[in-house]
Amino acid sequence: MSRLFANWYDFFMNPLEKKKFKKIRKELLSKATGNILELGSGTGINFPLYEEAVTVTAIEPNLHMIERSILKQKQACVPIDIVQASAEELPFAVDTFDTVIATLVFCTIPNPEKAILEMKRVCKSDGKILLFEHVKMQNRFLSSLQDWLTPAWKKICDGCCLNRNTIDLLRGHNITIIKVQKYYRDLFVCAEGENKK
Incomplete structure (x- = not known):
């Protein structure tokens, strides 16, 4: 990821974050307990x-994003350790975390299936998996539009895929989805799951 993308990310996301996303994030994170792993913490x-x-261990592969997250790390009321690492190669032992969180990150992971396997490995059996992601829409026209836009969008937004079906990927790897909440005509979803081993 580029420094330019990291520098402008918060600016472009701010309108959504102020209106709806902050409430969604807050509600989702209130369900996170114990030792938490956050995948792709971005600007924090x-x-x-x-x-x-x-405790929260936040992994982020982009050094520029990490730099931008330090101020928010200092504002946190719980200890947060930031580790530069990718979701596909987590530097943690088996069964380390009680909860794994990913918010608007699975769209940019180059190999999401490998990341899910790693997430399952480091999350305890029956541990919580909490996600807030944008996904491929169910409407045929809109999902086709997502497919059509994705190649250009990936170049502009540092690898972001508009058409990932993340919930199906999770189900395909034996993660039990307990609850799914849809937003913006199912473009965004919150999912609560359990890690079954």
Whole structure:
């Protein structure tokens, strides 16, 4: 990811974050307990919202995003450790975390299936998996539009795929989805799952 994308990310996301996303994030993160792993923490938008965590370990592959997250790390009311790593190669032991969180990150992971396997490995059996993602829409016309836009969108937005079907990917790897909440005509979803091993 480029420094330019990291520098402008919060600016472009701010209108959505102020209106709806902050409430969605806060509600989702309130369900995170124990030792938490956050995948792709970006500019640290979630950091001030953690309340019930014992500790949060946040992984982020982009050094420029990490630099932009330091201020939010200092605003957090729980300890947050930021580790530069990719979701496909997590530097943690089996069964380390009680909860794994991903918010608007699975769209940019180059190999989402490998990331899911790694997430399952480091999450305890029956541990929580909480996601807030944009996904491929069910409407045929809109999903076709997502397919058509994705190649150009990936170049503009540092690898972001508009047409990932993340919920199906999770189900295909034995993650039990307990609840799915849809937003903006099912473009965005919140999912609560359990890690079955």
